[in-house]
Amino acid sequence: MSEEDTACSGFFPVSRAPGSQGHPASERGGIEMSTGEKAKAKAEQVVGKTVRKVAHAVHKETLAAKGAALEARGRMRGTKERAKDSFKH
Template sequence: MSAGEKAKAKTEQAQGKAQEAVGRATGNERMEAQGRTKQSKGDAREAKEKTKDAFKH
């Protein structure tokens, strides 16, 4: 997996987790949902890169 894409995936996951926690703490359901969405995007990006790596070898 390219280092840039891996970092981007991890960043999205961390930002999503933080946003979800803030949303939960403040009772803001929309922010919480946006955080979960961002985490999912990071997870999908990571899975895509792992799949690409699997076919390289």
């Protein structure tokens, strides 16, 4: 283990993404993170909508509310990512 790996985080080595060459996402432009976050937001929306609709079909209102909350969280995450993109360009 080199001294460079432990310099930033104390004892534990810093894990880096393959191909990042040691640069944080902010120095690379952060495109990869934004795309991943957008995908996560869309996935939350789809899962939330599916859970909500299935729960309504089987009359499980508590589960339907949880699905609606998950869907709303996905929408908010997507809105945040679109706002971040608008400031980048």
